[in-house]
Amino acid sequence: MPKDWFEWHDLYKTDQRLQQRLEIVREYIAHSLNFSSPGVIRVVSVCAGDGRDLLGTLANHPRAQDVYARLVELNPQLVERGQATIESLGLTKQIEFINGDATIASNYLGAVPADIVIVCGVFGNLADENELNRLLRNLSFLSKPGAFVIWTRGHSHNIPHSETVRQSLQKAGFAEVNFQLTATGDMGVGIHRYLGESVAEPKEEQFFVFSGIANRAR
Numbered sequence: 600m601p602k603d604w605f606e607w608h609d610l611y612k613t614d615q616r617l618q619q620r621l622e623i624v625r626e627y628i629a630h631s632l633n634f635s636s637p638g639v640i641r642v643v644s645v646c647a648g649d650g651r652d653l654l655g656t657l658a659n660h661p662r663a664q665d666v667y668a669r670l671v672e673l674n675p676q677l678v679e680r681g682q683a684t685i686e687s688l689g690l691t692k693q694i695e696f697i698n699g700d701a702t703i704a705s706n707y708l709g710a711v712p713a714d715i716v717i718v719c720g721v722f723g724n725l726a727d728e729n730e731l732n733r734l735l736r737n738l739s740f741l742s743k744p745g746a747f748v749i750w751t752r753g754h755s756h757n758i759p760h761s762e763t764v765r766q767s768l769q770k771a772g773f774a775e776v777n778f779q780l781t782a783t784g785d786m787g788v789g790i791h792r793y794l795g796e797s798v799a800e801p802k803e804e805q806f807f808v809f810s811g812i813a814n815r816a817r
């Protein structure tokens with residue numbers, strides 16, 4: 600079991616479910632970039648880890664130079680690793696990696712509303728469905744109308760939690776573009792579009808509480 604979120608990222612080396620999840624997330628990020636209008640593409644990543652989903656996509660994408668992104672992550676070692684990747688890709692002028700609390704609205708000021716919002720590895724770390732609905736409501740501050748929202752949700756004890764997320768997204772005013780389960784069958788990855796308006800002021804200063812613990816996560 601990983602002792603912290605830095606160690607949790609080592610699971611990407613061996614865990615097929617995480618590897619397959621990453622592949623689908625990158626496919627959805629590439630799709631969002633392909634379908635973005637000409638000009639600047641704004642991206643935010645909530646609880647970004649080391650940013651391997653976005654940065655791994657930008658390494659080979661023709662729209663990389665159009666992307667202006669802010670990634671928000673609490674673990675300083677992950678931010679350091681992400682920052683090194685940004686430097687190696689020559690994207691330091693466009694991609695900010697903030698070592699901060701992704702649950703707080705002010706950490707997104709100047710970077711939102713975004714065209715692409717990445718919330719991967721987050722929904723499974725919320726206390727309950729009310730907290731999920733709260734976060735979905737608060738995405739109106741992060742998202743432009745029509746923004747792509749890319750998310751993941753693992754299943755546990757044979758409970759298909761990703762179905763709950765799909766239903767909640769529909770009720771909250773998001774349209775599904777695509778959804779896939781990993782080949783392992785126990786991880787849902789979705790891409791939705793935000794159909795509402797974006798709001799200039801956050802509804803709440805704290806969007807959600809991240810209550811997950813690395814050594815209990817799979």
Ligand SMILES: C[S@@+](CC[C@H](N)C(=O)[O-])C[C@H]1O[C@@H](n2cnc3c(N)ncnc32)[C@H](O)[C@@H]1O
Nearest residue numbers: 604646647648672673674700701702719720809
């Ligand atoms: C399950 S991991 C997912 C990381 C990444 N998004 C991915 O899919 O590979 C959850 C991440 O959330 C980060 N995290 C936890 N609480 C946070 C907070 N309040 N603000 C920012 N990041 C947080 C952890 O450090 C960890 O890197």
